[in-house]
Amino acid sequence: MSISKNSVPQLEPVKRAREYNLYEATIRDRAVYEYLFNSESHRWIDEHVIGLNPDESRGYQAMGILHFIGLKSVHKGIFSGKGIHEAIIILEEQDSDFSLVIQCLYRLINQKMENQNLTDVISDDIESEKAEDDSYYKDGAVKEYYGKRYERNPENRKKAIEIHGLNCVACGFNFEEIYGERGKDFIEVHHVNPLNTIGEEVVIDPEKDLVPVCSNCHRMIxxxxxxxxxxxxLKFLLTHRK
Structure with missing residues (x-):
């Protein structure tokens, strides 16, 4: 389907806002994206975006979100093969109001940029940790060092930070609050089960196996x-240190 100026079917919004208000913007935005760009069904979105059992929800949650915005079957997959920026330009050229859809797409762009920035920061931090280890070992002595237990898989660390945030789970310390821009997006990641106790390569679950901790707490652990x-x-020690 060729989409151009004034060729996008007008929105047909409904007044029922229950499903739209029930879910946070990140879920609504992904629902809109999957419907417009990947032509995914309501049931698929319920399962893969919202996290529901589609046999039980039957796609009604995704349908409610999309119908409130005004997206109907005529809009499904209209931006297949196009980029988000291109879609925004097309929608901004329309005579009718597509502001809700455009806002969703802009948030997706911003989220993508934030994710990329976080990925770059994490990669740089891991390289810094490796450099620190190199200087620690340069005298040739074999020593145990807690830095070896850092999570050096960038994707695992990124997911752990996305899930748990950037505050130390033990003391609440936040590097950006204290150090400003230099501390932005920085936190160390601790393996709940230290790597040297596992004895073999395992699949890491960033939600269950990794937690963010500040440098002080990590060293004390x-x-x-x-x-x-x-x-x-460690929390007990902090609470009862007096």
């Missing part, structure tokens, strides 16, 4: 190699 603290044990 690993200070005694034969007595590595759990996060709860």
């Amino acid at each position: 690993h200070r005694r190699k034969d007595d590595v603290l759990s996060v709860d044990e």
Whole structure:
């Protein structure tokens, strides 16, 4: 289908806002994207975007979101093969009001840029950690160092930060709040089960296996190699240190 100026079917919004208001913007935005660009069904969006059992929801949640905006079957897949920027230009040329859809697409662009920036920051941090290890070992001595337990898979670290945030789970410290721009997006990532206790390569679950901790708390957790603290044990020490 060739989409150009004034060729996008007009929106047909409905007044029912329950589903639209029920879900946060990130879910609504993805629902709009999958429907317009990938021609995904309501049931598919319920399952893969909202996280529902499609046999139970039957696509009604996605349908409610899209119908409130005014997206109907005539809009499904209209931007297949096009980029988000191109779609925005086309929608901005329309005579009718597509502002809700355009806002969704702009948020998706911003989120994509933020994700890329976070990926770049994490990659740089990992390289810095490797450089620190190199200087630590340069005298030739073989020593245990808690830095070796950093999570050096950029995707795992990124997902852990996205899930748990950038505040230390033990003391609440946030690097950006204290150090400003230099501390932006920085936090160390701690393996709940230290790598040297696993003994083999495993698949890491960023939600369950990784937590963000500040440098001080990370060092205290690993200070005694034969007595590595759990996060709860460290929290207890912080709470009862007096």
